[in-house]
Amino acid sequence: MERFDAVVIGAGAAGMMCAAEAGKRGRRVLVVDHADAPGEKIRISGGGRCNFTNLNAGPQNYLSQNPGFCISALRRYTQHDFIALVERYGIAYHEKTLGQLFCDGSSRQIVDLMLTEMKRHGVTLRLSTAVEEAAHDGEGFRLRLSNGSVHCRSLVVASGGKSIPKMGATGFGYDLARQFGIPVTETRPALVPLTLEPTMLERLRPLAGVSVDAVVSCGKARFAEAMLFTHRGLSGPAILQISSYWREGDEIAVAMLPGADLFEELRAARARNGRQALQTALAQFLPRRLAQLVAEAEKAGGNLADLSDKALRRIDEAVNRWRFKPAGSEGYRTAEVTLGGVDTRALDSRTMAAKAVPGLFFIGEVVDVTGWLGGYNFQWAWSSGWCAGQAV
Numbered sequence: 001m002e003r004f005d006a007v008v009i010g011a012g013a014a015g016m017m018c019a020a021e022a023g024k025r026g027r028r029v030l031v032v033d034h035a036d037a038p039g040e041k042i043r044i045s046g047g048g049r050c051n052f053t054n055l056n057a058g059p060q061n062y063l064s065q066n067p068g069f070c071i072s073a074l075r076r077y078t079q080h081d082f083i084a085l086v087e088r089y090g091i092a093y094h095e096k097t098l099g100q101l102f103c104d105g106s107s108r109q110i111v112d113l114m115l116t117e118m119k120r121h122g123v124t125l126r127l128s129t130a131v132e133e134a135a136h137d138g139e140g141f142r143l144r145l146s147n148g149s150v151h152c153r154s155l156v157v158a159s160g161g162k163s164i165p166k167m168g169a170t171g172f173g174y175d176l177a178r179q180f181g182i183p184v185t186e187t188r189p190a191l192v193p194l195t196l197e198p199t200m201l202e203r204l205r206p207l208a209g210v211s212v213d214a215v216v217s218c219g220k221a222r223f224a225e226a227m228l229f230t231h232r233g234l235s236g237p238a239i240l241q242i243s244s245y246w247r248e249g250d251e252i253a254v255a256m257l258p259g260a261d262l263f264e265e266l267r268a269a270r271a272r273n274g275r276q277a278l279q280t281a282l283a284q285f286l287p288r289r290l291a292q293l294v295a296e297a298e299k300a301g302g303n304l305a306d307l308s309d310k311a312l313r314r315i316d317e318a319v320n321r322w323r324f325k326p327a328g329s330e331g332y333r334t335a336e337v338t339l340g341g342v343d344t345r346a347l348d349s350r351t352m353a354a355k356a357v358p359g360l361f362f363i364g365e366v367v368d369v370t371g372w373l374g375g376y377n378f379q380w381a382w383s384s385g386w387c388a389g390q391a392v
Ligand code: FAD
Pocket: 009, 010, 011, 012, 013, 014, 015, 032, 033, 034, 035, 038, 039, 040, 041, 042, 044, 045, 046, 047, 050, 051, 052, 053, 129, 130, 131, 158, 159, 160, 161, 163, 164, 167, 168, 169, 170, 172, 173, 335, 336, 337, 363, 364, 365, 366, 374, 375, 376, 377, 378, 379, 381
């Protein structure tokens, strides 16, 4: 049986980082992945440009049942460490918005960076290789792979979450955790578009494709980013962000013209030019199709002069205090990440090692640490992968 110091299951962001770091320390490392290409999620990320980290990444940008867990890893390997690595490879990048860093060229450059790092440090990569069985023995783990068996002292689970099953995502990492008696918190799709009830969807159908800079909130969570009406419901960064906090039955509040007192604006417009159509007045603040829909809903319609203060307040409410209950989400089919996962209370926050099973590690998305949209999830993958890489 082939022997390795460490076997990493999953050649994604976390697994490749861990393997390269362990290789750097002279460990004999094997990475296996059932896919036929490494880093597929890196490749498709950020619209092909990979939002590889965020300048402002910190514990406040992550959801977990154990919110303090991520602090240690994020401090030990920061966004600045990863940026320095990207710069060492001469990869050009830019800040798009809100601290989000993207490659100028292609996300493929980040995959190649990680592959080069692994190669430089002697890591063996086996693709199209599934793990069929893992068992603990006295000195480590025996793994039955689809193409042979291997033994390792350390086993690192970097198999990601359930999002995008079409790309081979499975619940493998959660099953493995349970097999070793490690608890898993409830998992659900996150960073995912939300769907609407059929009647509301029908009413909003003319808006498909319209985007507004909105403030979207659910409970205490609040995001000021773009919101997009789609033919299935709502999407865009603000909705993806809030989806991580939303639960079935919760109400979502939206301000589509945040920072403006639409009531006062319309009152002033009415005083200036009472003969102006409501739709025309609204179109100065809102996308044309949205202005039209809001005006049509105000059945009194017509000119501003025909509208009472009460009507103007109603319009302001519809635009800036729109409240609704989503019907659901688009699910794992389109979710960018999985919320929840391996319970961090069972892991060492410095090394990602399972406290109760010596030599077993969990890193990246399979762990119950979920980032906001904006490069935070890759940063968690790099940070947690780096920490395990120092410990295997
Ligand atoms: P993954 O990257 O999912 O890697 C897991 C690997 O394990 C995969 O290669 C998989 O094939 C392999 N695997 C799974 N099961 C097995 C098994 N049983 N045997 C062998 N191998 C297995 N985050 C950002 O920060 N910025 C972005 O721009 C961004 N864009 C995204 C765009 C999309 C469309 C999606 C879906 C996600 C995006 N994310 C982004 C989220 C980010 O991709 C993930 O958080 C990140 O890839 C998680 O890394 P990981 O290494 O933990 O898991």
